[in-house]
Amino acid sequence: MSNSEESRRGFFGSISAWAAAAVGAVIGVGPVCVGLYTFIMEPLRKKELPNKEKDGGSAKEGFFRVASVDEIATDVPRRFTIVADKLDAWNFMKDQAVGSVYLQKDEQGNISCFHTTCPHAGCSVAYEQDSHAYHCPCHNSSFKLNGEKLEVNGSTNPSPRPLDTLTVEVDEATNEVFVEYKDYYTGRHDKVAK
Ligand code: FES
Structure with a gap:
């Protein structure tokens, strides 16, 4: 070669x-x-609240157990925190506060539920005993007990809509109250869930 x-x-x-x-x-x-x-990528794909069901999974999808019927008053609205397990990109956090609502019963036992976020720009509304109304301290929005906008002393209420209502369901067997908790866009006339 x-x-x-x-x-x-x-x-x-x-x-x-x-x-x-x-x-x-x-x-x-x-x-x-x-x-x-x-x-x-797997944690990113799962970037949502995990199972929102509580107490043995008796809640429907999207509903959170908030209180028992007996904890809800007829004379004043009471504020309750929504607690759920949270999952971000890589962390699982058990029993975190994810929001809050006001609940009240009428004389017939019907329960009303309002989101505590002001529809104007997202501050937190508080129930005021003196005026029997909800008030937002940021730009002075006020709301009646039924959630409707309230004009106080001729002032203009900057909120574009009434307080946001949320759907309530009562488990008759356990007397527990479940709320379909959602967040809504603020600053809009229509109520649109995020
Ligand atoms: S955020 Fe409530 S009045 Fe503006």
Whole structure:
């Protein structure tokens, strides 16, 4: 075999070895990449509140157990915190406060529920015993006990809509109150869930 033939074979041999090494590297790295992608993306895909059901899963999807019927007064609205498990990109946090509502019973036992977020710009409304109304301290919106806007002393109420109502369900077997809790966009005339 001539020298030039030998060097040509050596050259092609090296290329084959490099090609085999490259293919091997791609095949080997592929599963690692897939694993990394899954590790990073899986928590993002699950970026939602996990199971919102409480107490043995007796709540319907989207409903939170808030109180027992006996805890809700007829004379004044009471504020309750919505508690749920929370999951962000990588952390699971048990029993976190995710919002709050006002609940009140009428004489017939019907329960009304209002979101505590002011529809104007998102501050928190508070029930005021003296005026028997909800009041937002940020820009002085006021609301009647039925959630309607209230004009106090001729002032203009900046809220574009009444307080946001939320759906309530009572489990007759346990006397527990469940609320379909949602957040709504503020600063709009229509009530649109986020
Ligand atoms: S945020 Fe409540 S009045 Fe503006």
